[in-house]
Amino acid sequence: MKRLNALLPFLVVFMVSVPPLDAQFTADEVAQRPFWEEFLQTAQILRSEEIGEGVTKPFKFYLQRNNTKAEACWKNPKGLRDGFLEGWQYEIAAYRLDKLLGINMVPPAVEREFNGKPGALVYWVTSEHSLLEIVEEGIEIPESARLQTENTKYLTRAWDSLVANDDRTQQNVLYTKDWRMILIDHSQAFRSGKEYTDKLLFGANGLKRGSDGRAILFRRLPRWFVDNVKKLDFQSVKEAVGPYLTDKEIEAVIKRKALLLAEIEGMIKANGEAKVLY
Numbered sequence: 001m002k003r004l005n006a007l008l009p010f011l012v013v014f015m016v017s018v019p020p021l022d023a024q025f026t027a028d029e030v031a032q033r034p035f036w037e038e039f040l041q042t043a044q045i046l047r048s049e050e051i052g053e054g055v056t057k058p059f060k061f062y063l064q065r066n067n068t069k070a071e072a073c074w075k076n077p078k079g080l081r082d083g084f085l086e087g088w089q090y091e092i093a094a095y096r097l098d099k100l101l102g103i104n105m106v107p108p109a110v111e112r113e114f115n116g117k118p119g120a121l122v123y124w125v126t127s128e129h130s131l132l133e134i135v136e137e138g139i140e141i142p143e144s145a146r147l148q149t150e151n152t153k154y155l156t157r158a159w160d161s162l163v164a165n166d167d168r169t170q171q172n173v174l175y176t177k178d179w180r181m182i183l184i185d186h187s188q189a190f191r192s193g194k195e196y197t198d199k200l201l202f203g204a205n206g207l208k209r210g211s212d213g214r215a216i217l218f219r220r221l222p223r224w225f226v227d228n229v230k231k232l233d234f235q236s237v238k239e240a241v242g243p244y245l246t247d248k249e250i251e252a253v254i255k256r257k258a259l260l261l262a263e264i265e266g267m268i269k270a271n272g273e274a275k276v277l278y
Contacts, residue, residue: 024152024180025104033108039065040072040110040121048074048114059114060124074112076119077187084166086187091120093244094163094186097253100240101228103159105152105183122184128177132170145179151278152181154218155225161200161218162229162256165189166207190245192252200256203263219267223277226264232257 043063051058051073058075076088091109098106112121129139141149160168167188174182200206208216237250245253267276 024176024182030104036070036123037108037110039063039068039070040123041112043068043070045114061121071124073122073124074114074119075122075187076114076117081188084188084191088118088120088187089244090186090189091122093241093249094165094189096240096242096244097163097237098159100232100236101225103155103225105156105159105181106186107182107184120187125182126176127174127182129175130171131173131175134175135170141179149175149179149181151220151222154220155222156181156183157202157216157218158221158225158260159183160189161202161206162253162260163189164191164196164201164252164256166191166196166201190249190252192246192249197252197255200259200263203259204266205263217267218263220276220278221264226261226277229257229260 040063043065046062046064046069048059048061051060057077058073061072061074063070063072075091077086078088079086089111092111094106095109098104099108107122107125109120109122111118113119114121133139134141156168156173159165163186165186165188167185168183169185172183172185174184176182195207201208202216202218204215204217206215210216232254234250234254237245237253238247241250264276
C-alpha cells in the first residue's frame with residue numbers, strides 16, 4: 001500500500017449538501033473537510049522533504065496541530081512547460097469546482113506559502129493502487145467493482161473534458177481499497193486556448209483518439225452530474241473558484257459546458273436516455 005498525495009473531501013454547499021450515492025468520497029469524509037482545510041492552512045510544518053518523482057518538484061510536508069498529525073504535498077509550478085501553461089492555482093480551482101458539482105473525486109487543496117512562495121497544499125492520503133500499477137502489474141479488478149470502476153472512468157473523461165485537463169495519466173488516477181477513485185494533479189487543467197474551447201478532449205468529435213484512431217467516449221454518466229453541469233454559469237463558477245481562475249479561463253469552462261451538454265444530448269438521441277443516464 002502506498003501513500004499518495006490526495007485529500008479528504010470538503011462539505012459541498014452550493015448544489016448538493018451530501019455526496020451522491022456514487023460519489024467517491026464518503027459522507028463521513030466529506031463532513032471532515034472543513035477540519036482538514038483549516039488544518040492544512042494552520043498546522044505547524046515539522047519537516048519537509050523533496051519528493052523525488054514528478055516534474056513539478058513537489059515537497060512532502062509533515063504537519064501537526066494540537067494532537068493531530070498528517071502529511072501533505074506542496075507544489076508551486078507556474079509558467080510554460082512543454083508548451084502548456086501550468087499553475088499551482090489550478091489545483092485549488094479543480095478542487096473547488098469538484099465541490100461545486102458534487103463529484104467528490106478531486107482531493108481538496110488550499111493555498112499556503114512556503115519558503116516565501118505561494119503554492120497549493122494537498123493532503124496526503126492512503127490509496128491502494130494507481131491505475132498505472134493496475135495496468136503494469138495486471139491487477140484484476142474484482143467483479144463486484146467493475147461496474148463502479150467503469151462508471152467512474154466515464155465520469156473522469158467528462159470531468160477532464162469540462163476542465164480541459166489534457167495531462168491525465170495513469171499515475172494520477174488512484175483507487176482506494178474498496179475501489180473508489182481519487183483524481184490528483186490538475187496543474188495543467190483549465191486551458192483556455194481556442195483548441196480547448198472548440199472541442200472537448202473526449203467524445204465523438206474529441207481531441208483524444210485511441211490507438212486505433214477511434215474516438216474515446218464517455219458512454220454513460222450519472223444523472224445528478226448532468227443536472228449539476230446544467231446549473232453552471234459564469235457567476236457560480238467565479239464564486240466557487242475565487243481568484244484562482246481568470247475570467248477568460250472561466251468563460252472557457254462555460255463554453256465547454258455547452259459542448260459537453262451537446263455531446264450528452266447526441267448520445268441520448270443515438271442510444272436512448274436509459275442507456276446514457278443512470
